[in-house]
Amino acid sequence: MGDLKLYNTRTRAVERFEPMLPNVVRIYVCGLTPSAEAHLGHARSFLFFDVLRRYLEHRGYAVTYVQNVTDIDDRSIATARDEGTTYREIVQRHYAAFKDAMRRLGVRAPDVEPYATAYIPQIQEMIRELIESEHAYATQDGIYYAVKTFPRYGALSGRNTEELEAGARVEVDEHKRDPLDFALWKFAKPAEPSWEFEPYGAGRPGWHIECSAMSRDLLDPQGLGFDIHGGGADLIFPHHENEIAQSEPLMAHPPMANLWAHGGLLLFESRKMSKSLGNFEPLTALLERHDPQAIRLLFLQTGYRKVMNFTEESIGAANSVLERVKKAYRVLKAAPEGTAGLLARVEAALDDDMNTSVALAEVLRYESPPLHEFERALSLLGVAPNDSWSQENEPKWTSVQLTDSLPPITDSISMVTRHWGSDFEGTVAEVIAERNAAKARKDWKKADELRQELREHGVELIDTPEGPKWRKTGAR
RNA sequence: GGCGACGUAGCCAAGUGGUAAGGCAGAGCUCUGCAAAAGCUCCAUUCGGCAGUUCGAAUCUGCCCGUCGCCUCCA
Known part of the structure; x- marks a missing residue:
C-alpha cells in the first residue's frame, strides 16, 4: 500500500499522513448542536469522516474517533422556552433522530460522544488556566478570551486581526476589551440553566471552549497534540480558530492538531442550507423519500472538499448507480472468482486525499474482480449489501x-x-x-x-x- | 469592503504539463407483432473567455467574465 495523502487546512497543502504515535490515530470531529433538526449537510460531513475512519482502520491503524454533542446553547434554551419544555428534551429529541439517520446512512457511531454538559468541570478548569495565564478576563456578563494575547490568531483561516477588526460585522460589546474577544463562559440570566462556577459566577460555557476542553481530556491530556481535527468548512472560522486560541497557549507542544480536515459545504437545490435561513429539509424526511445507500453513493461521487449541490435530479441518478452496484454484486455472487486488482485501485484512489469519486468509478468499472475484493471495496465506502440486494427480494418470474x-x-x-x-x-x-x-x-x-x-x-x-x-x- | 473556492458534454463528476475516468440521461444495433430484458455500439477535436509560456496546456502565468462560500449561529 502506498502513502496516504490528505489535505491539511492548517498548511494549505496535501501532505503525507503520519500518525503521531505508532499505529494509533486520534480524531476529534466537531459534532452536532441538536437545537434543531439535522439536515443533509450534516450527513455529508459526518459521512466523509466515516469513510476516512474506515480507511484508516483498513490501513491497520487503531482509531479513536471522538465526536462531541453541543447539548447546551442559546437556541435550544430559546426553543425550550417557546415550547414550554426543557433544553434537554429539545436536544434529546433531535439527537435521537440524528443518530437514527446516521445509522441508516451507514455512518458508524463514534467511539466517544461527549456531551458538553458532562464536561463542565474540565471546561471550568481550562477557563481557570486561561484566566491565570492572562488569556481571559471576566466582565459583568461573562468570561472572555482576549484574542490579542494570542499572536497566531487567524493562522488557520488565513486572516489577521486587523482585517477582522476592519470588518464592521463584528458585534460591538461595551463590556469586552476588544470586539474580537469571544465568550468562554456566559453568566446566567434569570430562568436559564446554569452551573456554579466559583468564584466567577454561575452560568454556562460558550460554544468553543467545550471542544478545547473535551479534546484535551479525551485525546491529549499531556498537551502534545492529537492527529486529526475535523468538521465542516464553515467551522474554520471562527470556531476552529477559537479552539486553537484556547488550547495552544496551555499546551506543552502545539499545534493542537496535526491535521485539520474540513468537508465542503452542501447546497440544497442550489442554495445555501442553513438553520437561520431555514433552507433545508430535515434529514429524517429526506430518508423517507430516498434510499439511504443512494444518498451515500451520491456523496461519494463528489470530492469531499468541494461545494456540492444536492438536487432531486442528482439523487435520481444516484439511485441508478445503486442499482448497478447491486446488480454487479449479484453477478459476482454467482461467480466469486475473478481477476485481482480492484481493491488496489480503490486503495490508490483513497490514498490520494480520499478521492472517493475515483474509488467509486473503479467499483463501477469492475472487470470481474474477486467477490471478496468487491465486498471489501464496498465496505471501505460504507456501502454494505443488505436484504434489498438479494435477488430473492425481487419478484420472481x-x-x-x-x-x-x-x-x-x-x-x-x-x-x-x-x-x-x-x-x-x-x-x-x-x-x-x-x-x-x-x-x-x-x-x-x-x-x-x-x-x-x-x-x-x-x-x-x-x-x-x-x-x-x-x-x-x-x-x- | 476583506478572505477563499469553483467554472470540464443535457445533468452529476474525475483528471494539476503529454494529448479528456466514471455515472445519469439520450441515440443506434442485435432481439422483438408489441412490450420487456439482456448484450453490443455511439455520445466533449474539447475543458468560462482572451492573451502568454512551452515541442506540447483542461492542467502553468496574466487579465477579464460568471457562480458560490466565509467574514454572524452553522457540518
Whole structure:
C-alpha cells in the first residue's frame, strides 16, 4: 500500500499522513448542536469522516474517533422556552433522530460522544488556566478570551486581526476589551440553566471552549497534540480558530492538531442550507423519500472538499448507480472468482486525499474482480449489501407451461367469467394461455388486451425464448 | 469592503504539463407483432473567455467574465 495523502487546512497543502504515535490515530470531529433538526449537510460531513475512519482502520491503524454533542446553547434554551419544555428534551429529541439517520446512512457511531454538559468541570478548569495565564478576563456578563494575547490568531483561516477588526460585522460589546474577544463562559440570566462556577459566577460555557476542553481530556491530556481535527468548512472560522486560541497557549507542544480536515459545504437545490435561513429539509424526511445507500453513493461521487449541490435530479441518478452496484454484486455472487486488482485501485484512489469519486468509478468499472475484493471495496465506502440486494427480494418470474393441447380457442366471453379472487395463479395461467392462442392466430389486438388485463391485476408479463413468464408488480 | 473556492458534454463528476475516468440521461444495433430484458455500439477535436509560456496546456502565468462560500449561529 502506498502513502496516504490528505489535505491539511492548517498548511494549505496535501501532505503525507503520519500518525503521531505508532499505529494509533486520534480524531476529534466537531459534532452536532441538536437545537434543531439535522439536515443533509450534516450527513455529508459526518459521512466523509466515516469513510476516512474506515480507511484508516483498513490501513491497520487503531482509531479513536471522538465526536462531541453541543447539548447546551442559546437556541435550544430559546426553543425550550417557546415550547414550554426543557433544553434537554429539545436536544434529546433531535439527537435521537440524528443518530437514527446516521445509522441508516451507514455512518458508524463514534467511539466517544461527549456531551458538553458532562464536561463542565474540565471546561471550568481550562477557563481557570486561561484566566491565570492572562488569556481571559471576566466582565459583568461573562468570561472572555482576549484574542490579542494570542499572536497566531487567524493562522488557520488565513486572516489577521486587523482585517477582522476592519470588518464592521463584528458585534460591538461595551463590556469586552476588544470586539474580537469571544465568550468562554456566559453568566446566567434569570430562568436559564446554569452551573456554579466559583468564584466567577454561575452560568454556562460558550460554544468553543467545550471542544478545547473535551479534546484535551479525551485525546491529549499531556498537551502534545492529537492527529486529526475535523468538521465542516464553515467551522474554520471562527470556531476552529477559537479552539486553537484556547488550547495552544496551555499546551506543552502545539499545534493542537496535526491535521485539520474540513468537508465542503452542501447546497440544497442550489442554495445555501442553513438553520437561520431555514433552507433545508430535515434529514429524517429526506430518508423517507430516498434510499439511504443512494444518498451515500451520491456523496461519494463528489470530492469531499468541494461545494456540492444536492438536487432531486442528482439523487435520481444516484439511485441508478445503486442499482448497478447491486446488480454487479449479484453477478459476482454467482461467480466469486475473478481477476485481482480492484481493491488496489480503490486503495490508490483513497490514498490520494480520499478521492472517493475515483474509488467509486473503479467499483463501477469492475472487470470481474474477486467477490471478496468487491465486498471489501464496498465496505471501505460504507456501502454494505443488505436484504434489498438479494435477488430473492425481487419478484420472481413464473413460467407458464403451455401444452400443445391447451387451450381451446375461445372468444372474449372468457373475459367476464374469470374468477380472479379464488384461484389467482390458475387464472393468470388461463389468461396467458388465451393470449398465446391469440398470438398464434396473429390476433395482436386481442393479445394486447389480455396483457393489459393482467397488468390491471398487478401482473407483469414478458415473452422469453422459454415462453411467457409473469410476476406480480409492486404497484396496485 | 476583506478572505477563499469553483467554472470540464443535457445533468452529476474525475483528471494539476503529454494529448479528456466514471455515472445519469439520450441515440443506434442485435432481439422483438408489441412490450420487456439482456448484450453490443455511439455520445466533449474539447475543458468560462482572451492573451502568454512551452515541442506540447483542461492542467502553468496574466487579465477579464460568471457562480458560490466565509467574514454572524452553522457540518
